[in-house]
Amino acid sequence: MSKSLLLMEVSCPKCGADLTEGEYIPLDGVLADGTGHSVVKLSAYFGDYNLETDLKIPDGSIMNFSCPKCEESLTISSTCGACQAPLASLDLKKGGHVDFCTRRGCRGHALGGFGDVNQMIELINRITDTPNY
């Protein structure tokens, strides 16, 4: 399967704006302790932990993400199963949504990088258009 198949097209759950730009998803990020604020570009590839930002994000710190278009918070009421930090959520253009942990360094931080196996397979199928047998 080629890497480009795992590129996720996401949109804002609040305003519906397309947020994937090339290989990145630029979001407004604020460190939860108030020490920094900048654009944080998450990798749009499924399960990829890479991100680009000017901010120094210490491992273990929590970020509050918001939509760069409507400025609404993307944090949802669920918490990460691995570290209890708040989760943020983006809508997938193909349907459903993808949640990610807001704590840097958590294994749930990558988009789609956390969840049970069945959910992961379902998500991959949705992204790659693989039919369900």
Ligand SMILES: [Zn+2]
């Ligand atoms: Zn928005």
Ligand SMILES: [Zn+2]
């Ligand atoms: Zn976590």
